[in-house]
Amino acid sequence: MGELTGKALKYGDNINTDIISPPQYMELSIEEASAYSMSAVDPEFSARVRPGDFFVAENNLGSGSSRETSPLTLKYLGIHVVVARSYARIFYRNCINVGIIPLICEKSNQIEDGDELKADIEGGRILNLTKNESYECESLPEHIMAIIHVGGLFQYLKGKGR
């Protein structure tokens, strides 16, 4: 896993699952629906996101529905790492389960849209290459790292021969 680099797409508080996956498009496939992701706050989101970018928000990221389509959409668009000061519970679990790394970073508010970031997952650190700053992240518990290492819960369960 090691170090990951990418550009930040930055949003504020309470980015909920109705914003990431608008309910009206949920009958579409993840691929089709991804065009509408985040459209309520950033209509350009799906056009400007590039594989490897970091999805950065502030407080209470992913509140609302249990819909896993939200992290699946981000994953489909090439996001491997999300960064926030805090998360809603189900979204946080869903990220881990689909193989996205959800970093809890108190200083995510210092990150600006377009900043180049580098994440050191094991070291629990984000480097802001644009601003030459470094932010500490909460370390992920062992049982969660075990799931992330193999790429998600499905791979984890498969590996256990279940």
Place this chain on the structure above:
Amino acid sequence: MGKTISEKILAEASGQKEVSAGQIVWVQVGRAMMDDILGPRVEIAEKLRELGNKVWDPEKVVIISDHYTPPASIKQAEIVKFTRDWAREYGVEKYYEFAGPCHQVMAETGNVIPGTVVLGTDSHTCMGGALGAFASGVGSTEMLGILAVGQTWLKVPETIKVVWEGALRDGVMAKDISLKTIGTIGHAGATYKAVEYMGSVISALPMDERMAITNMAVEMGAKVGLMPTDEVTKAYLERIGVKDYKVYSSDEDAAFCETYAFDASALTPQVACPHSVDNVTDAGNVREVPIHQAYLGSCTGGRLNDIKMAAQLLKGKKIHSGLRMLVSPASKPIWKAADEAGYLKILAEAGAVILAPTCGVCVGLHSGLIAGGENCISSSNRNFIGRMGSKQGNIYLGSPLTVAASAVTGHITDPRELLQGDPTWVN
């Protein structure tokens, strides 16, 4: 040190003598629920094949097609068909369609059993806590794992105690309790935690009203919203034929991480304003907001008591011209009971349109969406931007009485304004 309800249920479900908040445990799942929108079609169907291709115990699985019923498009119809076929293929006999929003169906079909762990692919699964179950929402991949092995890991939550004492005044409902609590604790104030509601007001509420409170625990980020199992709960369970269950209650000296105390006597009708559920104020403070759609329904505010309250208020009145009022009873049995009691007739005579029991309006999938610039007052549980239609529309959440009163006047209205001086009024 005493234990909370959550600690007791999770000890039992994980086969341990005792567990404490903060511990991570593998629990045996009592019921696994999927709906249509987030059910087998998302990740599960395809990947279960690689995980042994069978469900650990089809009798413990419940599948409910509720969001896309009645289907408004061919795509929606295909999803419902897929869900139905999948249930059949994997031997899931507890399959419901057109029956109503999943949480109400789960409760009234006896699938929410006190003392057990109930997990569902829908965030408002936490409603089941009104019946003393550790009920919570999970994502699809997690459900996949549960379907394969019947277990999942959970962190034993800390518990916030919410105490409501006093007596509710006429015109004030459980929904107002729910909104006031969320407005105080905040949109993320209970994240990862359990919330336990108690006090004389909660004990005095009928089951229908209790569910309107636990249903919305997730709107504060909570993992589960629990209530003590008492005589009211037991009578409800007996009526629906649930006999074998264990009752847990929190010990006097259990550890609660926070306590909030509220006085129900001081509570007035509440409204959550756009676009977040904790943006709560007195209904009287937003009376200038014109209403274009009034929605009475959903797993939060479409039960028999809700419909009864709205019918009592609307009896002999007409809804405001140019406004549409949509009513979706929360299940087929509720639809039938509301019809037999004459409530639906009263609502229809007032000018409301009665819909199927469905999720459609609540989550903007069919049966009545709002346009840009339109305002909806709704007895449902979420007012996020764009949820009920246009992103330029506004959703206000209120009690069934507030919805009915606003439908009459055409603007957001404290229902007590219409009830004053009505001698026949009984709350």
